[in-house]
Amino acid sequence: MSPPQDASPEDQPDGRMLTSLAEIPVQRVNKIGDKRAEALAAVDISNVLDLITHYPRRYIDRTRQADVAGMRMGEESLVLARVDAVRTRRTRQGRALVELDVDDGTGALRVTFFNQAWRARQLPVGTEALFFGKLDSYRGKRQFTNPVVDLVGNRTGRIVPIYPTSEKSGIAGWEFGEWVEEALRRAGTLFDPLSARWRAELELMGRTEAFVAIHAPQSFPEQERARRRLAFDELLRLQLEVVMRRHVLERDSLGIRHAVVPSAGAPALVDAFVGQLPFPLTDAQRRAVDEISADLAKALPMHRLLQGDVGSGKTVVALSALLVAVQGGHQGALMAPTEVLAEQHYLGVRELLANLVVPDPERLGGSRPLAVALLTNRTPAGERAKLHQGLRSGSIDLVVGTHALLTDEVRFSSLGVVVIDEQHRFGVEQRNTLRAKGRDTSDGGGADPDLLVMTATPIPRTAAMVFFGDLDVTELDELPAGRSPVRTEWARTEEAEKAAWSRVRAEVAAGHRVYVVCPLVDGSERIQAKSATEERTRLEASVLSGLRIGLLHGQLKAADKEGVMESFRRGDIEVLVATTVIEVGVDVPEATVMVVEDADRFGIAQLHQLRGRVGRSDRPSWCYLFSAASTPDAQMRLEALERSNDGFELAEVDLELRGEGAILGTRQKGRSDLKLASLRRGDRPLVEAARRVAESLLAEDPSLEAAPHLADEVRLFVGEAEAAFLLKS
Ligand code: ADP
Ligand code: MG
Numbered sequence: 141m142s143p144p145q146d147a148s149p150e151d152q153p154d155g156r157m158l159t160s161l162a163e164i165p166v167q168r169v170n171k172i173g174d175k176r177a178e179a180l181a182a183v184d185i186s187n188v189l190d191l192i193t194h195y196p197r198r199y200i201d202r203t204r205q206a207d208v209a210g211m212r213m214g215e216e217s218l219v220l221a222r223v224d225a226v227r228t229r230r231t232r233q234g235r236a237l238v239e240l241d242v243d244d245g246t247g248a249l250r251v252t253f254f255n256q257a258w259r260a261r262q263l264p265v266g267t268e269a270l271f272f273g274k275l276d277s278y279r280g281k282r283q284f285t286n287p288v289v290d291l292v293g294n295r296t297g298r299i300v301p302i303y304p305t306s307e308k309s310g311i312a313g314w315e316f317g318e319w320v321e322e323a324l325r326r327a328g329t330l331f332d333p334l335s336a337r338w339r340a341e342l343e344l345m346g347r348t349e350a351f352v353a354i355h356a357p358q359s360f361p362e363q364e365r366a367r368r369r370l371a372f373d374e375l376l377r378l379q380l381e382v383v384m385r386r387h388v389l390e391r392d393s394l395g396i397r398h399a400v401v402p403s404a405g406a407p408a409l410v411d412a413f414v415g416q417l418p419f420p421l422t423d424a425q426r427r428a429v430d431e432i433s434a435d436l437a438k439a440l441p442m443h444r445l446l447q448g449d450v451g452s453g454k455t456v457v458a459l460s461a462l463l464v465a466v467q468g469g470h471q472g473a474l475m476a477p478t479e480v481l482a483e484q485h486y487l488g489v490r491e492l493l494a495n496l497v498v499p500d501p502e503r504l505g506g507s508r509p510l511a512v513a514l515l516t517n518r519t520p521a522g523e524r525a526k527l528h529q530g531l532r533s534g535s536i537d538l539v540v541g542t543h544a545l546l547t548d549e550v551r552f553s554s555l556g557v558v559v560i561d562e563q564h565r566f567g568v569e570q571r572n573t574l575r576a577k578g579r580d581t582s583d584g585g586g587a588d589p590d591l592l593v594m595t596a597t598p599i600p601r602t603a604a605m606v607f608f609g610d611l612d613v614t615e616l617d618e619l620p621a622g623r624s625p626v627r628t629e630w631a632r633t634e635e636a637e638k639a640a641w642s643r644v645r646a647e648v649a650a651g652h653r654v655y656v657v658c659p660l661v662d663g664s665e666r667i668q669a670k671s672a673t674e675e676r677t678r679l680e681a682s683v684l685s686g687l688r689i690g691l692l693h694g695q696l697k698a699a700d701k702e703g704v705m706e707s708f709r710r711g712d713i714e715v716l717v718a719t720t721v722i723e724v725g726v727d728v729p730e731a732t733v734m735v736v737e738d739a740d741r742f743g744i745a746q747l748h749q750l751r752g753r754v755g756r757s758d759r760p761s762w763c764y765l766f767s768a769a770s771t772p773d774a775q776m777r778l779e780a781l782e783r784s785n786d787g788f789e790l791a792e793v794d795l796e797l798r799g800e801g802a803i804l805g806t807r808q809k810g811r812s813d814l815k816l817a818s819l820r821r822g823d824r825p826l827v828e829a830a831r832r833v834a835e836s837l838l839a840e841d842p843s844l845e846a847a848p849h850l851a852d853e854v855r856l857f858v859g860e861a862e863a864a865f866l867l868k869s
Contacts, residue, residue, distance in 0.1 A: 155328075155329040155330050155331035155332060155347075155348070156327050156328060156329065156330050156331060157330075157331050157849050157852065157853070158189055158330070158331070158853055158856070159189075159849070159852045159853060159856050161187065161188040161189040161192065161323075161327060162187050162188070162189040162190075162856060163187065164187055164188040164189075165177070165186060165187055165188075166180055166185060166186060166187060166188060166190070166191055166319075168188070169188065169191070169319050169322055169323050169326070170322050171315075171318065171319060171322065172319055176311070179309045179310050179311055180309065180311070182309050183309045188323050188327065191319060191320060191323055192320055192323055192324060192327075192351055192355070193815065194303065194304075194316075194320075195303075195354055195355075195370075195815055195816060196301030196302055196303055196304075196354070196355065197302055197303060197304040198288070198301075198302045199299050199300065199301055199302065199357065199360070199363060200218055200270060200272055200288070200290065200299070200300045200302060201218070201298065201299055201360070202218070202270075202298050202299070202300055203298055204218055205218050205219065205220060205270075206218060206219055207219070207244060207246040207247070208221060208242075208243070208244045208246050208247035208248065208249050208282075209246035209247040210246070211249075211275045211282070212275065213275050213276070213277065213282075214274065214275065214276070215274065215275060216272070216273065216274050217272070217273070217274075217275060218270060218271070218272045219242075219244050219249070219270070219271050220244060220268065220269070220270050220271075221242035221243055221244040221249065221268070221269070221271060222242060222243055222244070222266065222267070222268050223240050223241075223242050223263050223264065223265050223266060223267045223268075223269070224240075224241045224242060224243050224248075224265065225240065225241040225265060226238065226239070226240055226260055226263065226264065226265055227239045227240075228257065228260045231254070235254055235255050236254070236255055236256065236257040237252065237253070237254060238252070238253040238256060238257060238259040238260050239251070239252050239253075240252075240253075240259075240263060242269075242271065247282075248282075249271075249282055249283065249284065250278070250281050250282065250283035250284075251271060251273075251283065251284045251287060252278070252283055252284070252285050252286070253285075253286055254285070254286060256286070258310070259289075261310070262289070262291075262310070262312075263289070267291065268291075269289055269290060269291050270289065270290045270291075270300065271284055271287045271288070271289055272287055272288040272289075272290075273285065273286070273287025273288065288302055290302055290312075290313040290314070291312035291313060291314055291315075298358070298359075299356075299357050299358070299359070299360070299363065300313070301313065301317060301355060301356070301357075303316050303317075317355060317356065320355045321355070321356065324348075324351055324352055324355070328348075329348050330347045330348045330351065331347070331849055332346055332347040332348070333347075333373075333376075333847065333849060333850040333853065334347070334372075334373075334376075334833070338833055342372070342829050342833075344368065344369045344372055345365050345366065345368075345369045346369075347369065347370075347373070349366070350365075350366040350369035350370050351366075351370070352366075353365070353366035354366040354367060354370060354816075367816050368826065370816050371816040371817035371818070371823065371826060372817075372826055372829065372830055374814055374815065374816060374817045374857075375606065375814075375817050375823075375826060375827055375829075375830035376830045376833055376834060377853060377854045377857050377858055378606055378609070378814075378830070378858065379606075379609060379827075379830045379831045379833070379834035379835075380834045380837070380838065380844070380850070380854050380858075381854055381858045382606075382608075382609035382610040382834075383609065383610070383831075383834045383835055383838050384838060384842075384843070384844075385610045386443070386609075386610040387838065387842055389441070389443065389588075389610070390440055391842075393440060393441050393588045394579070394586075394587045394588050395438070395439045395440050395441040395587060395588055395590070396439075396441070396465075396468075396470065396556055396587045396588075396589070396590070397437060397438065397439050398436040398437060398464050398465060398468050398470075398556060398557075398590065399464070399467060399468035400433045400434075400436055400437045400464055402467045402468075403468075405499070406467055406468070406469070406499070407467055407496070407497065407498055407499065407507075408467065409463040409464075409466055409467040409496055409498070409510070410429075410460050410463045410464055410467065412495075412496055413459065413460060413463055413492065413493065413496065414429075414460065416495060417456065417492070419620065421453075421456065422452075422453060422616075422618050422619070422620050422621070423618060424448075424452065424615075424616045424617055424618035425453055425456060425457055425616060427614075428446060428457045428614045428616055429457055429460050429461075431444075431614050432444065432446075432457070432460075432461050432592065432614065433464065435590065435612070436461065436464050436465075436557070436590055441587075441588040441589065441590045441591065442590035442591060442592065442612075443591050443610060443611045443612060444591070444592050444593070444611055444612045444613070444614055445592075445593050445594075445595070445604065445608050445611040445612065445613045445614070446458070446592055446593070446594045446595075446614050446616065447594075447595055447598050447599065447604070447613060447614065447615045447616065448594075448595075448598070448615065448616030448617075449597070449598060449616070449619065449752075449786065449787035449788065450596070450597060450748060450749055450751070450752030450787055451619055451620075451623065451752050451755065451756060452616040452617075452618065452619055452620075453616065453619075453620055454561075454594050454616060455485070455488065456492075457616070458474065458559045458561070458592060458594060459489060459492060459493070461557050461559060461590070461592050462474065462538055462557050462559060463493075463496075464556075464557065465555075465556030465557035465589075465590075466498060466510065466537045466538065466556075467498075468556065469554065470554045470555065470556025470557070470589075471531070471534065471536065471537055471538065471539070471552050471553060471554055471555050471556060472537065472538045472539075472555075472556060472557045472558070472559070473538070473539050473540075473541070473545060473552075473555060473557075473558050473559070473574065473577075473589075474489070474538070474539070474540045474541075474559045474560075474561065475541060475542065475543075475545050475546075475558070475559070475560045475561065475574060476540070476541070476542060476561045476562065477542070477561070477562045478542065478721065479516045479517075479518060479542055479698060479701070480692075480694075480701060480705075480721045480722070481561065481562070482514065482516055482540055482541055482542045483514065483516070483698065483701065483702055483705075484705070484727065485540045485561070486512065486514040486540040487702075488727065489512055489538065489540055490512050493510050493512060493538075496509070496510040497509055497510060498510050498511075498537060510537050510538070511530070511535060511536045511537050511538070512536075512537065512538045512539070512540065513527050513530060513531075513536045513538070513539045513540070514539075514540050514541060515527055515539055515540070515541035515542075515544045515545055515550070516541055516542045516544050516698065517542065517543070517544050518697070518698040519544065527539075528549050528550060528551075531550060531551065531552050531553065532551050532552070532553055532582040533553060533582075534552075534553030534554065543570070545574060546570060546573045546574060550577065551577065551580065551581060551582045552577055552578070552581055552582065552586075553581060553582055553583070554581055554586065554587075555577055555578040555581065555586070555589045556578075556589055556590065557589055557590045557591075557592070558574050558575060558578070558589045558590070558591050558592070559591075559592045559593075559594065560574070560591070560592070560593045560594065561594050561596075562594065562595065562596045571591070571593065575588060575589060575591055577589075593608075593611065596745075596749055597745045597748055597749055597787045597790075597791060598615075598787045598788045598791045599791060600788075600791045600792050600795050600819065600821075601824070602819045602820070602821065602823065602824045602827050603795065603819040605827050605828070605831060606814075606819060606827060609831065617788075622757075622758040623755055623756070623757075623758065624755065624758060624759070624760050624761065625755065625785045626734075626751055626754055626755035626761045626762065626763050626785060627760070627761070627762050627763070628751065628762075628763045628764075628765065628781055628782050628785070629762070629763070629764055629765070629782065630739070630765045630767065630778045630779070630781070630782050631764050631765065631766050631767070632767065632768055633768075636764075637764075637766055638683075640733075640735060640762075640764040640766070641683040641684070643733060643762055643764070644656075644683075644684065644687075644715065644733050644735065645684075645687070647732050647733050647762075648687055648714045648715065651711070651730070652730050652731065652732040652733070652759065653708060653711065653713075653714060653715070653716070653728055653730045653731040653732065653733075654714065654715045654716070654731065654732070654733040654734075654735065655715075655716050655718060655722060655731060655733070655734045655735065655750075655753055655754070656675075656679065656684075656715060656716070656717045656718070656735045656737065657718055657719070657720065657722070657734070657735065657736045657737065657750055658671060658672045658675045658717060658718065658719055658737055659671065659675070659737045659738035659741065660720070660738065660741040660742065665693075665694045665695055666695060668693065668694070668719050669693040669694060669695035669696075669719065672691060672693045672717060672718065672719050673691060673693075675717055675737070676689055676691045676717040679715075679717060684715055687714050687715050688712065688713055688714045688715070689713065689714070689715045689716075689717060690704050690707060690708055690713030690715070690716050690717070691704065691716075691717050691718070692704050692705070692708075692716055692717070692718040692719070692721055692722060693718065693719040693721060694719060694721050701721075704716070705728075708728060709728050709730075711730065720742075720746065720750070722750070722753060727753075727756060728753070728756070729756045729757040730757070730759075731753060731754050731756065731761075732754055732755075732759050732760065732761040732762065733754060733761065733762050733763075733764070734750060734751055734753055734754045734761075734762070734763045734764070735763075735764045735766065736750055736763070736764070736765050736766060737766045738766065738767060739765035739766055739767040739778060740767040740769035740771075740774035740777070740778065743777070743794065743798070744777050744780060744781065744790050744791075744793060744794040744797070745790070745791065745794055747765065747777070747778075747781050748781065748787055748790050750763075751763040751781070763781075765778055765781060765782075773797065776793075776797060777797065780793045780794075792821065795819055795820055795821075796820055796821075799818065799819075799820070837850075
């Protein structure tokens with residue numbers, strides 16, 4: 141591939157800025173009047189930049205156009221046909237149904253739309269349109285159900301772009317295409333932030349050409365080259381943001397050189413802790429502890445992501461980091477996303493650290509037990525006040541908690557290390573709030589704590605680079621020895637379910653424990669809790685009669701939850717019927733069976749996480765996924781779980797199936813400016829290239845002073861507040 145010809149930005153350094161296009165209302169484009177502008181506003185397009193970055197959702201190849209007469213059953217085809225009749229009615233379930241009779245001169249076809257009442261307005265009798273769909277038949281009639289539709293207008297191109305939502309807004313694809321063409325023509329040469337040298341090296345086309353080609357490609361390879369270029373720009377903006385964020389943190393940082401090797405007279409807490417563990421560290425844990433220790437010893441605060449599969453033993457690694465802080469006379473904080481998890485971490489931490497002591501000159505003997513506290517929203521007011529006091533005075537060494545740690549009242553004497561568990565549930569802002577508590581100590585002489593964030597299940601490398609690009613990464617790529625892999629079975633039939641319940645009984649009889657995760661129901665936590673309660677009653681009265689069954693859901697009081705978990709641990713409860721509150725982190729080694737009802741309602745990561753609640757000892761374990769679902773998507777998910785126990789592998793599958801939302805949820809995805817770039821494996825080289833370019837640009841010019849246009853662009857796309865903070869100083 142040779143670099144394509146285009147107007148070089150070096151000849152015309154004043155190409156038009158994307159930021160300036162954002163200031164031109166769509167009405168300034170010929171043919172877009174107020175009415176059209178209103179329709180566009182309804183799909184969030186108000187300026188020229190919105191217009192040209194509203195990319196086609198797919199493309200139809202008109203050379204592959206077929207005749208109605210020649211179409212074959214079950215095959216996807218594209219036909220150009222005229223609407224002869226339109227009927228609108230409702231199905232028995234009350235869904236809108238629009239039925240068209242269309243004809244292309246070779247034959248007739250029925251076209252049926254469900255829940256798309258607007259199609260009747262879009263496709264009145266006499267309209268000529270392209271229909272792309274899979275031929276099926278209904279009551280002996282050949283038909284398309286919910287096909288892709290495009291009004292051709294007078295477009296002649298071989299490749300027809302199909303725009304998302306343009307039909308719904310009453311705007312035809314050809315119209316939209318014309319506006320974009322007009323807008324791009326008037327805009328002329330666009331400013332290209334990428335130098336000719338980088339473009340040549342990375343084989344990326346020019347920006348102007350890419351915008352033209354993405355909307356009106358001459359060929360599919362050209363379309364892909366355009367996508368690559370514009371996707372690169374999206375990734376570059378994000379990488380500039382994360383690399384700058386990293387630089388700002390480092391530049392302004394006031395770190396702590398932690399006493400990784402305890403100074404004379406100080407307690408060797410990490411050694412004592414590791415020494416008293418009932419197991420040796422895995423090699424991976426040892427490597428992780430070493431990497432983290434090296435960070436902690438440095439003056440720059442650590443920003444590290446600890447990735448590891450379910451059960452790889454992240455907690456021990458995190459604790460040893462926290463203990464480094466304590467052995468140097470600082471405090472540690474561990475934040476978890478849910479109360480159940482925080483409570484469990486607290487219990488676990490207290491147990492693991494039970495025999496450790498720290499110096500205390502005010503006490504007889506000069507020492508006291510290491511103090512661990514739990515802070516959640518359910519901590520009673522009186523206790524909370526005492527706890528706040530203890531954190532301020534330094535009499536509490538480690539605090540485990542939820543979001544409650546983020547409130548203003550929480551101030552530390554000297555916060556040395558922060559660990560955030562299940563980072564994907566927290567935003568960057570929350571991460572920063574907790575970090576800031578290191579600086580803002582009770583005596584005003586604070587520093588920036590070292591930060592370790594952990595993920596519950598692995599995140600694919602590409603995605604980690606994009607969304608956690610400001611963090612260094614440590615991977616725990618090894619499970620503790622002696623774990624037998626969980627046998628996973630997708631129970632599709634009643635027979636299979638029966639077999640699962642007998643396994644449950646057999647395991648209980650053998651003294652082991654069982655989880656049953658209830659179907660996910662829509663609605664509030666309250667509704668979910670009610671449904672779990674009913675499920676428990678049902679199981680007790682049927683397949684699980686005679687067993688000691690407990691119930692755990694989010695609506696229980698903290699003390700009750702703790703009580704239930706305690707009984708389950710002891711074995712007073714044999715089967716725990718639960719909602720997904722047990723999803724993350726819950727650790728009862730005697731549990732050997734996990735039953736997930738309506739498993740198709742859960743995502744891959746969630747199922748893997750649930751499955752991770754068993755197989756936590758050397759006893760054989762089972763995971764049964766109940767589901768009669770037959771959608772291809774559900775099948776792929778459940779089969780993936782059956783096939784693989786490897787969280788890194790499953791994360792990739794999840795990403796392939798669901799895209800970036802799989803990792804971050806929609807909120808963060810929304811502001812991430814990824815319209816064309818994908819975090820799927822295919823774009824990994826592009827992500828790496830963007831990282832390289834960002835680092836190189838910022839190495840020469842840390843706040844993009846010499847590239848104000850690019851800085852403006854990052855600010856525009858990446859989120860005003862965030863980028864303003866990064867670029868201001
Ligand atoms: P996760 O990485 O999923 O958070 P945990 O930290 O909860 O995993 O550890 C899972 C279980 O494995 C815990 O019961 C923990 O005590 C145990 N564990 C951790 N490290 C080891 C090890 N090196 N050898 C044996 N068991 C370990
Ligand atoms: Mg964990």
